[in-house]
Amino acid sequence: MTDHQLTRVHVWDGVAHLGVRSVRWSDNTRAGRIDAIEAVEDDGTAEFTVLPGLIDTHVHLIGNASDTPADFLSWPLTTRPEEQVLHGLAHARRALSVGVTTVRDLAADDVQFSLARALEAGIVEGPRVLAHGLVNMTGGHGDLFIPPAVVERKPVADGPDACRALVRRWARSGADGIKVPVSGGVLSVGDKASWRNYTDAELAAIVDESHALGLLVAAHAHTEDGIRRALAHGVDSVEHATKLTARLADEMIATATTVAPTLLINDRIADGTAPAAPAQREIAQELVADRDPAFRAAADAGVEFVLGTDANGFHVDFSDQWEELRAMARVFGWDAARTLESATSRAARALGREADLGRIAVGYAADLVVVRGRPWADPAALRGDAVVAVVSRGRLVAGSFPEALLG
Known part of the structure; x- marks a missing residue:
């Protein structure tokens, strides 16, 4: 185990600017921890800030x-799972290079579970991966990424008993949580966002079984009805929530349900800057038409929005998290500090990891990002090209420490 220290650096701890400090941490094979944060004399020359590692709560690594x-659709069908793991690792490392030290994959199976275990064991270098197994019905949003002629399909579950069985299968495989589509989607083939996914009995079984096994449930829902049903069944987060209403926002606040708004991907599909079929573009355009004012009102009311990009390497790259944050600042009217909270302390709380992630505090994971300037004070400074060094699990994994911080 080795001790490390940065000194004379601004510390923004996930909630507030602490001032100029020194930060000391240790590393070992599995996980480094922050040992001390100490005040030092501020002579006005500090150029750099250390932030907690960013957390992207919604990605698709494979x-x-x-x-x-x-x-986009055929590559997973023509690429061996053994090879897919390597592509997933490349995507994960790309996110790590811009300061994303934790990602949550929301369509996971044994490929992502295997990658997550290898990363956690330190066999390969990369961010922490939390993987949610996908529980999906026949003809549902997840199933419709596979053309009908393909015989080998990802597992689906129909009926409450089959839903419980698939949750149990993913729990046994090492899932950190469960993802369930409640509405249709944008990119799935032949799909409509308005399609109901799963009956109430099936949703009840999925949520009950997941919570009984200690697994969080993330619900994919674009439509008002999908959001309503997800909330009624006690999911932990709603992904996208594009047709959020004021009444549903009140329910979210009352139940402390978080939302990953995934702004960039839907905007890019809608405006044609990301490749998509005409039908997909039409779906996205309809979904985002009234989204921004509804989201702004929901945020003002107190809905907990957190960073989630839906990065897949095709429509949104794994280095686009900072651009997503700037979009969130614009849509929600947030200042820079509140925007950063959505990617650090608040994102950690959404994942049930507020006791060890998302903060710079003694005993927390030594996941640190060193950036130029003062990003907590200036939304324009929320940029990936400002990142100069990334520490994950106590180890320097990208960039280098400026000499001024090592004295």
Whole structure:
């Protein structure tokens, strides 16, 4: 185990600016921890800030990470799982390079579970991966990413008993949580956002079984009815929530349900800057038409929005988290500090990891990002190119420490 220290650096701890401090941490094979945060004399020359590592609560690691063009839908069907793991690792490391030290994959199976275990064991270098197993009905949002002619399909579950069985299967495989589509989606083939996914009896079984096994439930829901049903069954987070209403926002506040708004991906599909079929673009355009004022009102009322990009390497890259944060600041009217909270302390709380992630505090994971300037005070400074060094699990994994911080 080795001790490390940065000194004369601004510390923004996930909630507030602490001033100029020194930060000391240790590393070991599995996980480094922060040992001390101490005041030092502020002579006005500090140029750098240390932040907690960013947390992206909604990604999809498995997809083409190479420079060779590939079709978004067909690549997973023509690529061996052994090879998919390597592409997932490349995507994870790309996120790590811009300061994202924790990602949550929301369509996981044994490929992502295997990658998460290898990263946690220190076999390969990368961010912490929390993987939610996908519980999906026949003809549901997740199932419709696979063309009908493909015989080998990802597992689906129909009926309450089958839903419970698939939750148990993923729990046995090492899932950190469960993802369930409650409405249709944008990119699934032949889908409509308005389609109901799962009956109330099936949803009740999924949520009950997941919570009984200590697993959080993230619900994919675009429509008003989908959001309503997800909340009624006690999910822990709603992903997208594009057609959020004031009444549903009040329910979210009362139940402390968080939302990952995934702004960039839907905007890019809607405006044509990301490749998509005409039908997909039309769905996205309809979904985002009234989204921003509804989201702004919900945020003002107290709905907990956290960073979630839906990064897949195709429509949103794994280095786009800072751009997503700037979009959140614009849509929600947040200052820079509140925006950073959505990617650190508040995101950690949404994942049930507020006791060890998302803060710079003694005993917390030594996941640190060193950036130029004062990003807690200036939304324009929320940029990936301001990152100069990234520490994950106590180890320097990207960039280098400025000499001024090592004295």
